[in-house]
Amino acid sequence: MGSKWRKAKLALGLNTCLYVPQTSEEHPSSPSPNGVVASRHSDAVSSSSLLSPTGLGSDRQATTPTPSSSGLRLPKSGTKSSKKTCAICLTTMKPGHGHAIFTAECSHSFHFHCITSNVKHGNQICPVCRAKWKEVPFQNPASDLSRGLPRINPVNWPQDDAWMTVLRQIPAPRVDVSRPVTSLFHTPEPVLFDDDESLDNQPDSIKNKASVEDPISSNNCIRIIEVKTYPEVPAVERSSPHDNFSVLIHLKAPHTNAGNPVSQNSRAPVDLVTVLDVSGSMAGTKLALLKRAMGFVVQNLGPSDRLCVIAFSSTARRLFPLRRMTDTGRQQALQAVNCLVSNGGTNIAEALKKGTKVLVDRNSKNPVCSIILLSDGQDTYTASSPRGTHPRTDYQSLLPISIRRNNAAGLHIPVHTFGFGADHDAASMHSISEISGGTFSFIEAESVIQDAFAQCIGGLLSVVVQELNVRIECVHPNLQLDSIKAGSYRTSMMPDARMGSIDVGDLYAEEERDFLVTMNIPVGCLYKDEMSLVQVRCLYKDPITKDMINLDEAGEVTIRRPVVAGKLVVSMEVDRQRNRLRAAEAMAEARIAAENGDLAGAVSLLESCRRELSETSSAQAGDRLCVALSAELKEMEERMGNRRAYEETGRAYVLSGLSSHSWQRATARGDSTDSTSLLQSYQTPSMVDMVTRSQTMVLGNPSPRRTLSSAKSFPVKSRPR
Template identity: 55%
Template sequence: MGGDSKWRKVTLALGLNTCLHLPTTTDDDDSLHSPAPSSRSRSSDVRHRMPTTPTPSSSGLQLSKYGVKSSSKRICAICLTTMKSINGRSIFTAECSHSFHFHCITSNVKHGNRVCPICRARWKQIPIDKSSSSRTKSNVNSRSLSDFNSYQLLQGIPPQQTHSTTNPEPYIFDDDELINPKNEQDCSHNPDSNGTIDIKTYPEVSSVARSNHLNDFAILIRLKAPVTKPNRNARVPLDLVTVLDISGSMTGTKIALLKQAMGFVIQNLGALDRLSVIAFSSSARRLFPLRRMTETGKQKSLQMINSLVANGGTNIAEALKKGAKVMTDRKFNNPVSSFILLSDGQDTYTTLSPRTKGLKTDHHILLPDCNIPIHTFGFGTDHDANAMHMISEKSGGMFSFIEAENVIQDAFAQCIGGLLSVVVQELRVEVVCVHPMLKVKSIKAGSYKVSLDPNGRSGLIDVGDLYAEEERDFLVTMDIPVDETCNESMSLVRFKVIHKDPLNRTTVTAGVNDDVIIARTETTAGEQMVSIEVDRQRNRLRAASAIAEAQAAAERGDLTAAKAVLDDCREKLADTVSARSADRLCVGLVAELSEMKERMASRKLYESSGRAYVLSGLSSHSWQRATARGDSTEETSQIQSYQTPSMVEMVNLSQTMCFSMNSSSSMVKPLVGNSSKNKKSLRSVHSFPQQLLR
C-alpha cells in the first residue's frame, strides 16, 4: 500500500498521463533550450525539437517532457511530501507556476539545473540558498557511475558525479580569473631575452649575364624565431579553451584516454596560464571559467575533467560558439590565446561540410568572429575530416588526425609544446623591389595572407605568431630583365620584417638595409648550380600543390586520377637537384606521397583514414607547422614535420609518462621513466626535427 500511495502522489503532482522511468543515459541539463510546451501543445513538432538523449531529473528519474502540467500544488514533486509551510519549510513558486519546497528546489538548482523538474521550462530566476552546504547531490544511474569509476585516470583525484553538477552558467562569461595578481612576479617581462629573428635570403642563382632574361626568378627568405630561454617562467602566459567531445561514441577507453591527455595538459600549464573547458555532446556546457593553473586551480580543474561521462549526440557548432563566448566575454587577456577542439564524430545538429553533393557549409555558424586560432583534432575513423580541416584552416589553426587512441596525449603535448613557447607575435614581412625595372610577380606563402601592390613594386605577408626556433620559408618570384647598362651587380629586393616581442613588449624591425643582390656579368661561364635551399622549398610547394589537387580529385570520387597526380609529383621530385643530392626533405616528401597513395587504394580506405591523413598533411605544409598524422610506419616517419625543440621536448615528456591501474582504488597513477616498457610508441606525431633537414 505504501508503494501505491507514493505512486498516487506522483501522478497527482505531475499529471495522470505522465511517464516515469529510469534513464539509460545522462546528459547535461544545459542541453534543453526549448521553452516548456504549453498544456495544449502535444504535437510531433515539439517532440522533434527535443534531444533524443533522456535528461535526468534531480531525483534520478526521467520525467516525461510532454506530459500535462500539473495543476496540483499539494505535493512537492521532488520530495513527494505534502506542500506545507511548516517547520521552516518555505514554499517556492517558479515562473512556470509550479511550486516546490524551497530547500528541495535549491538543492536541485545548485547542481546546475535551470529547468523546471515538471514541465522543463527554462528559468531566468532561480532560488539560491546561500547557507546550505553541498551535501545533497544528484543521483546518477548506478551502472553509468560504475563504468565511469573504472576510468579514473587523474592522479588520485576523486570523482564528482557528472559535469551537470557544476554551477549554473552566467549569461555573460566575464567571470574569468585575474591574469596576474600583484603579489606574484611578472614573468612575462624579460629584459635579457633575445627577441631578434634570424633572417636569411637565397637567390636562385648568384649571377645572371647582362644579356640574359630569366622568368620566374626565385628568391627565398627564411625566418627563424629566437630560442626559448632556459627559465621556463620567462615566457608569455596562455589563455587556452579546450572544446572536448563527450558524446556517446566516446565511452570506454576513448574518454579515459581523453581525461588522461587533459590531465597532462593541466599539469604542464604554468601558474599564469589560464584554462577553460567546454564539454559537448547533444549540447555544450562550460565546465569552468578561465582559471589560472595554480596548484589549487589544477586540482579543481582535474576534478571537473575527472567527472565527465560520455553520452548523447554531437553538437560541434554550439560548442565552438560557447568556446568563442568564453574568449570574447573575458575581462582580462593573456598575450597568447588559442582553442583546442577534439571530436570523434560528425555534427548531428548542423551541416558542417559538403560531404555529399549539394550540401552547403555554414561557415558563420562554425566560426564566430573571435580571431583566435582553433587547433582541431579529428579522432578515429568516423570524424568529419572536411569540417575539422575547414575549422582550423579558416581560423589559422592546425588540423591533426589521431588514428590510434593511445596517441591523444602525445598529440595534445605537441600542440601545447608550441603554444607555451610563443616568442614572436604579429609578424609581418614586407617585400620591396629595389631596382626600378623589377616587379614582384608572386609570393608563395601557403595559407598565409599575401597582398601585392597594384603596380607590383611591393608585397606583404601576414605571418602572425611563431614558436621558439620555428622557421618560415617564403618564395618571391620576379622576372630578371636584360640590362646591358647594368654594372657588376643588381640589387633585387629588400625584406623588412616587423614583429612584436611579447617578452619585452616592444616592436622590432629588422632587415631594412639588407638588399638581395646578384651579380650581372658579361657572360656566365657554364651552367650555374641552382641554390639547394631554393630547390628544396620548390619541392615542398610542388608537393603541397599535388596533395591539394589529389584531395580534390578524391572528393570527386576519382581515386585513379588522385593517385596519378601523386605519382606524377613523385617523378618530378626525383628529377630535382635536391633529390640527386639525397636531400632528406625530398626523401620525406616522396615517402609522404607514397603513404597518401596507399590510403587511396579504395573508397572505403580513403573514407576511413585517407581523407584525414591527406588533409592533415595539407594543413602542415600550408602553415609550415607540425601536426599529428595517422599511424605512420617507420619509413614514412621521416616526413618533414616542422617540429620545434619545444614540441619535441613536450612529446618526449608525454611518452615517458605511463599510467598504471591501482587495483585498490580504481585510480590510475602516473609513472615516469625512460625504459622501453614504459615508453609509448608515437609514430603519428613525427619526432623529426626540422633543423636536421637542412
C-alpha cells in the first residue's frame, strides 16, 4: 500500500496544471530568508502538485520555499485538504462569504473559481484523491443569468464568469514518472548548454506521418513565392525623362498545406527560447497572467518543436533545457513555469546572454529558431539614462554580439520583445528587437499578454521561406537605380547602380512584403514604343526540404513610351505604399522631436502628415490603408499630448508602430479602446487562427475579452487585380 501511495504522489507531482491565482485574496506575503518578500506558493501551482526536494509530495510537514537565483522558489509544502480548506488556494471555505463552493463526485470540495482555473487546461483529476471526474466545472462566458449581472473576478478578467458546464472527459497525458523534475531546478547549470533533447529521438509515427502524408515534405511540390510588380504609371512620353520614377515590388509567401498552424507535417519545427522577467515588479496579477500565457504557448507547440524557459531578475537561470514538447515535455515545462516567483531587479543583458547561449551551444537544430523576451521594467544592471532624458545609444550592449544582425558569425536569431505595462523601457526593447531582426510589441492591457504571445508563435509556427534575397537588375542600358526603400531590411547597391538587393530573411505563410524602388527614366528611343526597366529575381530556401529555390525571372517591369502619353493615373498600389512610407517617416521624426522635449512640434508633424495623406488619390478613393494610417497618426497625437502621457504609453506605442512598419510584420498593441473596427493588422491567417485559439481558450466558447490591437497601420490589403 505504501508503494502505491508513493507512486501516486510522484505522478501527482508531475501532473501539474497551470493555476491562475486570485490575487485579491492572497494572504500577506512573508519575507524569504534573504529578506526578499516572496509570493505564496499557491500562486504558482495547486497544493496537490507541490514537490519536495526528492520529487515527492510530503503531507507530514510544511517548510518554507527554498530560495534560488533569479527569484525562483521551489515549493515544498505538502497536500492540505479538509472540508473547511480549499486544497488549491489553501484558504478557508465558508458558505455565504461571496465564493461559490464546488463539491466533486469524489466528495472533495474546492472554491469554484479555483477549480475552474485548474480544469481549464484539461486537468480532470481531483487534486486531492486523484479520482477521475466525469463532470467538471468550467467557466462559461455568459453573465449571471439569474440577475443579468456579470460576475466580478479578483483578477478582473471579463471572461472568468463562472457557472457550470459539463465537458467530455479528456484523456490524461502519458507521463514519464522516471524523470525527477526537481533536477531541472536545483542541479548546477552546465558550462555548455549542449544538453538539448536530440531531434533523432522523435517517434517513428511522427517521421512517417511527415514523409507520407505531406507532399510538401518531399520534392514533389515546391512552394513558390508570388511576385508582382507595379510601375508608378503605365507610360512615359518618349521625348521626356522622368526622375524619381517608382516601381513597387510585391511579394507574397506561399500558404501552408494545412489550416492548422501547429500541424507537424506541413511546417518547419521551431526551437523557441522564452526569456521571462520575474523581478519584484512582476508580482501578483502580472506573474499570474504570464504563467497563463506560457501555458498557452506550451500547449500549442508540437512534439517536434523544442522549448527552453529562462527566468531572470537580478540574475538569470535556465529553468528548463531545450526539450521537445511531447506530453512529458509539456508537463515538465508547465511545472517549471508554475514554480516562478517574483523578486529582485532586472538584468536583461544577463538574460539575453543565457538565452543566446542555449541556441548557440545546442547539438541539434530545428530549421526555425527565435527568442521571446518579456519585461515590465528597465535594466538595472547595465548603464542607462534616467527615465525622461534623451535615449541612450549603447543598447547594443544588452544584446550578445553573436545574434546581432550582420554579425561575422552569420547567426540569425531574432529576438521578439514584449514591453509589459507603463514602466518598461520601450526604447531598450525596441532597440533589442531591431538589432536582432525581431519585432517589438507593447502590451498596454495586461489581460492580452496571452493573445500577444499567441500572435507571435502563430507566425513562428508557419515559416515557409528562409534566407530570402530579392535582386533588382536594370534591363535598359541607360537606366540606373536611385534608391531602394525597404524599411529595416538590409539593402545593397552595386557601385554602378545597375543592380541592387534586399535581404528579407524569413517569411511566414501568406505573409506579404512591399518594396519601392526608384530610378530616373531617360529619354526613350525614337523608334521603340516600349521600355524594359528592371528584372526582379528571388533566391530563398525551403525550410522543410532545405532546397534552394531560384526564381530567375520572377518579374520584369515594362512601360510604354508613346509620343503623347495623355493623362495618366498613378497606380493605386504604388500610391498606397508611398503613403505608408510617408507616415512611417513622420512617426520617426515625431518621436525624435518628442524625445528632445518638443511635444508640440511632434504633434504638428503628425497633423501635417495626416493632411498630406488625405489629399492623395488612394485616400480620396477610400483606401483602407490610408484610413488606418490616419487613425494611427491621430492616436499618436493624443498620446503625445503631454509629457506624462508620452512617458507612460506614447513612446511605446510609437515604437511598436515603427517596428511593424520597418519589418512589415504584425506587432501587438494591447489597447482595447480601438473603436475603428475596420483597422486590421498585417496578421497572417496562421496568426489570426492562433489569436482566436487564445481568445476562445480552446475548450470553451468565445468570451468577451479585451481584444488584441495590432499596429494600426497595416490593414489587410486589397488584393491586386
